[in-house]
Each structure stands twice: as C-alpha cells, then as structure tokens.
Amino acid sequence: MSSENISSSPLYKDNSDWSDITPIYASKDEDLAVKIAVTEDFIDAFAYFRAVLIKDEKSERVMRLLEDCIRLNPANYTVWQYRRACLTELGSDLKKEMRYLNDIIQESSKNYQVWHHRRFIVEKMGESAVHDELRFCSEVIREEEKNYHAWQHRQWVVRTFKVSLDDELTFALKMLLIDSRNNSAYNYRYFLLTLYDKTEDAERIAIEINLAKEFIQNIPNNESAWNYLTGLLITNGITSNNEVVSFVEDLYETTPEEKRSPFLLSFIADMMLENVENQKSAEESAERAKKLYKDLQSVDPVRVNYYKHQSLLTQTLLIKSQTKVAAK
Structure with missing residues (x-):
C-alpha cells in the first residue's frame, strides 16, 4: 500500500x-x-x-x-x-500477478481457488508462460510429491499447450525414481499415454509394461505399480500379454508363501477369473481363483468382503461358462 x-x-x-x-x-x-x-x-x-x-x-x-x-x-x-x-479491466501486469500467486501457493498449496486463478492468468499469457509454469509445478511437486493440485495443473498445461511427450515422460520417471510408490506419477504417466494416443502403440506399451515390472520386481508390495500394470493391459485383458503372465507366475513360484504380496495374489486371481470368462481351462482356473481369494482374506483382511464377493463371482462365471459349453 x-x-x-x-x-x-x-x-x-x-x-x-x-x-x-x-x-x-x-x-x-x-x-x-x-x-x-x-x-x-x-x-x-x-x-x-x-x-x-x-x-x-x-x-x-x-x-x-x-x-x-x-x-x-x-x-x-x-x-x-x-x-x-x-x-482484465485494469490491464494489470500479469507477470506481477504470477509472482503474487507464487507466494500465495507457497502458503496455501492445496487451495482450489488459487490454482483456478493461476490457470486463468496462464491462459491470458499464452505460450510464453509454459516453461515457467512447468518449472513452478516441478518445484511444488518436489516439495510435496503427491500434491493433487500441482499434478492436475501440470496436466492442464500439457493438454492446453501440447508440451513434448518425451520431456514429460522423463519428468514422471524422475519422480518415480524418487518414490516408486507415487501413485500421482503413475497416473500422470498414464494420462500422457492417453493424451498422445499411445495406448494402442505396441512399442510404447511394451516399454511401460517393462517399467512397471521393474518397479514390481524391486518392491512387490508396490500397489501403485500393480495398478499401473493392470491399466496398461486392461483394454485387451490382463492375460493378453504372455510375458506378463510368465512374469507374475515366476514371481509367485520364487517367492516364499509367507512373503507373497497380496497384490500378486490378487493379480493372478483376476487372471484366473478372466480365464473363466474366456472359457480357458475354466474349471481349473475357477478352483485356483477361489483358493487365491480365500488366501487373500487372511493376507489382506481389510478387503475381506471384496474377496468374498470375487469368490462368489468366480462360481457364477463358471456356471455361465459351463452352460455356454453345454449349449453348443
């Protein structure tokens, strides 16, 4: 004043x-x-x-x-x-406003309104603001790696101004190397794949699958990596990639029973469920799925009701599969 x-x-x-x-x-x-x-x-x-x-x-x-x-x-x-x-009416200095916003966000980084206001200013400034905006998002994210608002804002910047895919994949990878459990970084990486129409790019997806496998190999209890792997496969089915099937089965066989991750057991159970739906060794797959869901009730009691539901679903799908076979 x-x-x-x-x-x-x-x-x-x-x-x-x-x-x-x-x-x-x-x-x-x-x-x-x-x-x-x-x-x-x-x-x-x-x-x-x-x-x-x-x-x-x-x-x-x-x-x-x-x-x-x-x-x-x-x-x-x-x-x-x-x-x-x-x-708008005063024709104020937008760079000065951005400096003001920087200070506000440092004090209140989870405030919806300040991020919304920042988007308005960036839209007014256009392409010239992109570099500084990505840098600012990086600073906020490094201070708090799972700051939802900063990740969402970065998505908006990339989507609006078509920022380089390779540069952003590199940024996401850096964040995963800092914390391979960072679900926000996996989500951002998947966002990039969908934004740049890479979900049908076999070569790109193979790279992403190998990345997920690497993180799972290092930390089998990494739920975020398992979710990312599932997301990469979900369109064609989680049993559609033979290398992934071999990977999870090998992990199951080489891991002592008491140390098997609930996410590993759940992934294989879901594979068996998919086999039942596809009438692929349906009875054997159903039996294995039900055994795995029973084991999961002890290993992961928080989700016990979900596993009970999945076990019942397995039996229902098996009956449907048997009915279809009998009708042929």
Whole structure:
C-alpha cells in the first residue's frame, strides 16, 4: 500500500481514502443463520468488499483490498473471481500477478481457488508462460510429491499447450525414481499415454509394461505399480500379454508363501477369473481363483468382503461358462 494510504489504524473504516464507501456489514439474520468467529479486520475488510462489489468499482485500491481479503480467506471464490474481473479491466501486469500467486501457493498449496486463478492468468499469457509454469509445478511437486493440485495443473498445461511427450515422460520417471510408490506419477504417466494416443502403440506399451515390472520386481508390495500394470493391459485383458503372465507366475513360484504380496495374489486371481470368462481351462482356473481369494482374506483382511464377493463371482462365471459349453 502506498504511503498516502497508510493510516494509524489498519482498519478500512478508519482510512480516509475509503471515506467515500459505505461498508456493508453482515445482517443480524446472516449472523443468526451462520455464526462464524472472525476477527475485527476480517469483518472490516469484507464489509468494504461487499460495498465495492455492489458499486462495481475496479481500481488499484480495490486490488489492494482484495489482497487483504485473500489473506484473511484465501478460499473465497467470489474474491478471486472479482480479482480476475479487475485484472482484465485494469490491464494489470500479469507477470506481477504470477509472482503474487507464487507466494500465495507457497502458503496455501492445496487451495482450489488459487490454482483456478493461476490457470486463468496462464491462459491470458499464452505460450510464453509454459516453461515457467512447468518449472513452478516441478518445484511444488518436489516439495510435496503427491500434491493433487500441482499434478492436475501440470496436466492442464500439457493438454492446453501440447508440451513434448518425451520431456514429460522423463519428468514422471524422475519422480518415480524418487518414490516408486507415487501413485500421482503413475497416473500422470498414464494420462500422457492417453493424451498422445499411445495406448494402442505396441512399442510404447511394451516399454511401460517393462517399467512397471521393474518397479514390481524391486518392491512387490508396490500397489501403485500393480495398478499401473493392470491399466496398461486392461483394454485387451490382463492375460493378453504372455510375458506378463510368465512374469507374475515366476514371481509367485520364487517367492516364499509367507512373503507373497497380496497384490500378486490378487493379480493372478483376476487372471484366473478372466480365464473363466474366456472359457480357458475354466474349471481349473475357477478352483485356483477361489483358493487365491480365500488366501487373500487372511493376507489382506481389510478387503475381506471384496474377496468374498470375487469368490462368489468366480462360481457364477463358471456356471455361465459351463452352460455356454453345454449349449453348443
């Protein structure tokens, strides 16, 4: 705030520069409906915000008022929306606004409104903002590797400006090497495959499958890697890739029974379920699936009801398969 706007009191009601504005305080009915404990400066700032909102004033002093309102409640959608209207009408310096947002996000990185506002600014700035935006997302993600908002924002930047696939796959891999259990990084990698129409690219999918296998080999209890492997195969079926079938069966055979991962057991059980559906050694596959689901009830008791359901489903699918065979 410039020196001429400084008063002995931090409140707007005591600032002569705001004497032309009549503040609008919450009514008694509003207070009765939702009584919220707020500070005096909160009541003061938002009373003046309501007044300028009705007056539709867009000025530099309003921009400063909005900063105070954001400081007091950074999740207020209306304040951010009005700030966007002011920025547009005033033709404000967008680079300066981005620096302001950098500071806000550092303090409140899981605030939906600030990320939404950032998207608006990037759209206004266009291609020139992409490099800095990817760098900023990287910084936020490195501070908190599973920050949903930062990953989503990065997806939006890549989708909007068609950023290099190879560069982004490299970034995702770096994050997986830091933490191979980072589900956000796997999700981002799969997003890239779908965005650039690579899910039908046999060579690319083979690379991704080998990557997932490598992470599973190193950490068999890595649920994120198992989910990623399943996602890569789901279109054609998890038994469609013979190398994967051999990989999981070898892992099963070479791992002592008491150390077998529940995700390994579940994956093989689902393979057997798929065999039943495809009438491939249906009876033998059904028996093995039911045994695996029974074992899983002890190994992974949190999902016991799911495994019971899957066991019943296996029997139902077997009956259907037998009926189809008999009808031929």
